[in-house]
Amino acid sequence: MKEDQRPLHLHNPQRNKLSITKLFTHTTAYVIIVLLSYTLGYLSHSSPPQQQQQQLLQLSQLNPPSVFQLANLPSQLDNFRVTTHCSNSPLPPHLVFPTVLDRVFNGSSPYTNFPPPYLRSFLKQKRIKGWGSDGAVFENLIKRVKPRVIIEVGTFLGASALHMVNLTRKIGLQTQILCLDDFRGWPGFRDRFKDINTINGDVLLLQQFMQNVVYFNATRSVLPVPFSTASGLQKLCEWGITADLIEIDAGHDFISAWGDINRAYRILRPGGVIFGHDYFTAADNRGVRRAVNLFAQINNLKIKTDGQHWVIDTALAIQI
Structure with a gap:
């Protein structure tokens, strides 16, 4: 070298x-x-509480974690919890409509002088369409609960709401029904409902719904609350509006159904009933059914089914 x-x-x-x-x-x-x-x-840095450390340890041992196992860890649902501050003074039933008229419609009925002349040629005299809107579950629940206030979350053209009006009239109830919907439909829905007109990009679902209510002489029984389900339920909660019977039939994906059920449950009167459609669909346990099952398990509630509808009767939970 x-x-x-x-x-x-x-x-x-x-x-x-x-x-x-x-x-x-x-x-x-x-x-x-x-x-x-x-x-x-x-x-x-402050160490996490011992309980949280134990929860994290339990989480690490789940292989794989199931929906129900995760639900038992409060921290896992923090981002999905509803934290709206509700009124501490629920309104009596007879003040529900006046409150909505005041807060949403500046104190006057939206049905006054409806429809305006420029809309008449765009609306059908009646255009009713729904899914599962006349199932036996409606009559069964109305006869049992005898509701003074009903809230419908997701209403479209009002088929189920108007069916409930007829049922309450038959047994002599003066029931007020709030229909919560943004009345925008969904992207592409006019491919199936070509007769629902638009003006300058504004689809006339709300106006056709109101025309249906006028046609069936139900303006004193049915009132639209034209907002998204999340913001609408939040405001009803803040205003102290509660209901004896709440129907959930808006978004069918898990996140939408989960949010609607949790928010609606907060404005359900003690002993009231919350129910909804699409429990049995092709989505199986990925959509509405998953949200309902998870909600019932977390809150120790029992689910009954009636056709394609799920039913949670809080009066049964109180008795148990």
Whole structure:
């Protein structure tokens, strides 16, 4: 081996040994300082409560975690909880319509002078359409609950609401029904409902719904609340509006159904009934049914079915 090919440390072993020792000492000191800083910073941060640590340990042991197992860990549902501040003074039934008229329609009925002349040619005299809107569940529940206030979450053209009007009239009830819907339909719905007109991009679902109510002489029984289900239920809760019977039939995906059920349950009178459509569909346990089952398990409630409808009767839970 030639001299210029020999390893560098053979030229001056003492000097290189000292350099390596110095480098090692400096590097070690730097690492120690970094570790001490990290440790001090970690210790200065408040440690999670013992209960939370146990929950995290339990979570790590789930393999794989099921929906119901996750539901038992409160922290897992924090982002899905409804935290609306509700009124501490529920309104009596006879003040429900006046309150909505005041808060939503500036104190006057939306049916006054309806429809205006410019809309008449765009509306059908009546255009009723719904899904599962005349099932036996409606009559069964109305006869049992005898509701003074009904809230329908998701109404479309009002088929089930108007069916409930007829049922309440038959047994002599003066029931008020609030129909909560944004009345926008869904993207592409006019492919199936070509006769629902639009004006300047505004689909006339709300106006056709109101025309249906006028046609069936139900303006004193049915009132639209034209907002999204989330914001509408939140405001009803803040205003102190509660109901004896609540129907959920808006969005059919899990997140939508979960939000609607949780918000609606907060404005259900003690002993009231909450129910909804689409419990048995092709979505199986990925949509409405999953939301209903999870909600019932978390709140220790029992689910009954009536056709394609699910029913949760809180009066039964109170008796149990």
